[in-house]
Amino acid sequence: xxxxxxxxxxxxxxxxxxxxxxxxxxxxxxxxxxxxxxxxxxxxxxxxxxxxxxxxxxxxxxxxxxxxxxxxxxxxxxxxxxxxxxxxxxxxxxxxxxxxxxxxxxxxxxxxxxxxxxxxxxxxxxxxxxxxxxxxxxxxxxxxxxxxxxxxxxxxxxxxxxxxxxxxxxxxxxxxxxxxxxxxxxxxxxxxxxxxxxxxxxxxxxxxxxxxxxxxxxxxxxxxxxxxxxxxxxxxxxxxxxxxxxxxxxxxxxxxxxxxxxxxxxxxxxxxxxxxxxxxxxxxxxxxxxxxxxxxxxxxxxxxxxxxxxxxxxxxxxxxxxxxxxxxxxxxxxxxxxxxxxxxxxxxxxxxxxxxxxxxxxxxxxxxxxxxxxxxxxxxxxxxxxxxxxxxxxxxxxxxxxxxxxxxxxxxxxxxxxxxxxxxxxxxxxxxxxxxxxxxxxxxxxxxxxxxxxxxxxxxxxxxxxxx
Numbered sequence: 001x002x003x004x005x006x007x008x009x010x011x012x013x014x015x016x017x018x019x020x021x022x023x024x025x026x027x028x029x030x031x032x033x034x035x036x037x038x039x040x041x042x043x044x045x046x047x048x049x050x051x052x053x054x055x056x057x058x059x060x061x062x063x064x065x066x067x068x069x070x071x072x073x074x075x076x077x078x079x080x081x082x083x084x085x086x087x088x089x090x091x092x093x094x095x096x097x098x099x100x101x102x103x104x105x106x107x108x109x110x111x112x113x114x115x116x117x118x119x120x121x122x123x124x125x126x127x128x129x130x131x132x133x134x135x136x137x138x139x140x141x142x143x144x145x146x147x148x149x150x151x152x153x154x155x156x157x158x159x160x161x162x163x164x165x166x167x168x169x170x171x172x173x174x175x176x177x178x179x180x181x182x183x184x185x186x187x188x189x190x191x192x193x194x195x196x197x198x199x200x201x202x203x204x205x206x207x208x209x210x211x212x213x214x215x216x217x218x219x220x221x222x223x224x225x226x227x228x229x230x231x232x233x234x235x236x237x238x239x240x241x242x243x244x245x246x247x248x249x250x251x252x253x254x255x256x257x258x259x260x261x262x263x264x265x266x267x268x269x270x271x272x273x274x275x276x277x278x279x280x281x282x283x284x285x286x287x288x289x290x291x292x293x294x295x296x297x298x299x300x301x302x303x304x305x306x307x308x309x310x311x312x313x314x315x316x317x318x319x320x321x322x323x324x325x326x327x328x329x330x331x332x333x334x335x336x337x338x339x340x341x342x343x344x345x346x347x348x349x350x351x352x353x354x355x356x357x358x359x360x361x362x363x364x365x366x367x368x369x370x371x372x373x374x375x376x377x378x379x380x381x382x383x384x385x386x387x388x389x390x391x392x393x394x395x396x397x398x399x400x401x402x403x404x405x406x407x408x409x410x411x412x413x414x415x416x417x418x419x420x421x422x423x424x425x426x427x428x429x430x431x432x433x434x435x436x437x438x439x440x441x442x443x444x445x446x447x448x449x450x451x452x453x454x455x456x457x458x459x460x461x462x463x464x465x466x467x468x
Contacts, residue, residue: 116141116153135192143187147174150185151193171195204233204266207247214450219290219443220283221253224452227279227429232267246270249284259284260291272298272373277391280307280434281452293442298373306436307368307378308353308454310462311387312397315364319351322381326374335394336376338384347371348381358467359403360425363390365462367435378432390461391427401425401465427461 119136142150148167152160166172167181171194174183212224225231225245233241241247249269253259259269262285269284271294283303285291297303327343329335337343347370354365364387368378376395382388383395393399402424433454441448 116145116150118156119154132195133192135190138185138187138189138191140187142185145185146181147172147179147183147185147191148181151191166193166195204241204244204246204250204268206251207242208251209243209248211245211248211252213252214281214452215448219287219441220285220294222437222448222450223249223282223284225274225279225282225434227277227455227457230276231273231282232270241266245282253284253286259286260288262288262291262295271295274434275376275379275430275432277429278307278432278434279429279452279455279458281437281450282434283437283439290442294439297439297442301371302439304436304438305370305373305434306438307370308431308433308435308458309350309366309368309378309382310356310390310431310458310465311364311366311382312361312390313364313387314355314357314362315350315352315366315385315387317352319349322346322348322350322385324381324384326377326380336374336380338380344374345372346374346377346381348378350382356462356465358465360401360465361404363465379430390431392430392432399426401427425461425464427457429457431458431461433458 117139138150139154142154148160148163151163151166151172152158155163158166163172164181167179170178173179173192174185174189176190176192209229210226212226213221214224215222223245229248230244232244232246246266246268249259253269261268263270269286269291271283271285271291274280274282283294285294294303324338324346325341325343326336326338326346327340329337330340349369349371350366352364353367356363356365366382368382370377379389379392379395383392388395388397390397390401434452435454436449436451438447438449440446
């Protein structure tokens, strides 16, 4: 297994087991496929083929010529390209990868597992009792299976998540004993289920939170969301359903009569979203008709969305377009990636507003216009160019920005009067701001153009990096 000392300094406390297991599994799958098709050793690369381009990032070690060949094959197959225009058209090299060596033999052919038959209440060993109670005997094929896995297969009409809810609520017993979801069965146990799964109802509640409204009429409102505020809660525990933009909207506009209900009880009025640490403009629908028309405009790319982004390093050229598919990272599930060809198409256009050079190094202020609205789109696209957004530690930005060491004998000018040396800088959010929204009003068709200035913390960061 790779040593943890191969990781960058500061990250050596992180385990490398998940990455190692992923690489090993992919290598074993390729070897098994090669043997199954009877290919000789030298034809293993052909067995992978262009169709496995999605897995290249964790299994291949490509040089420049090989990368150009893979890129050309992807483009010829009508997959999205890398950077399709602009000066960075050839700047998207693969991340430095470790060459995977075949250290383990191919896995043995999997043994055929006994098939679990869906439970039929009218025949066999199932025995309906009083209303809402089901009692039956686990079939022999259940031997070795977890209780939740077996019930999810035997009760085809119930999802595994609902099965876990039943078990955790104490509604499932095995031989008249309450057990945990991971309990392994031996086959032949009496299993009893009482009632149905009832997940705790989740719905947003009004909260008196600060809310900046830049435009409002009978159909919609445009708000300036602050960084650090989630747009809406997820489907998790109810205690996390607090402090969101939806909670503030419900307090201001009213729970039912003031917001559209197309998005459901957790997302009233929400037509599109911004990341938690992204500030700026967001459209809210006040009735269902406006919501549907706005959703159609967003889906049809008829809404012009423009962002301000400050990135590390000096971006070459003046403007360009990034067209890279975006999908969920297989190893780090909180991240998105451009390294898998089966991702959803995403298009971002950028142009340079300002180049910053000072005591803290070089940075570039960009205006970014997106045609699509994928999760983390701007952040992952700019990271793919090698220029992560300032403050975006999830995609490679440092937590603190340190001043650049001076050459011997050189003098440094203080960033502020009275300062001997500039201190390290830290931004507790991403330097990403939704600055403009342009669209046609859903009822009147009148063009609307809304602008929001970047908040104080972003203006202060620019001031410090300029050395003003």
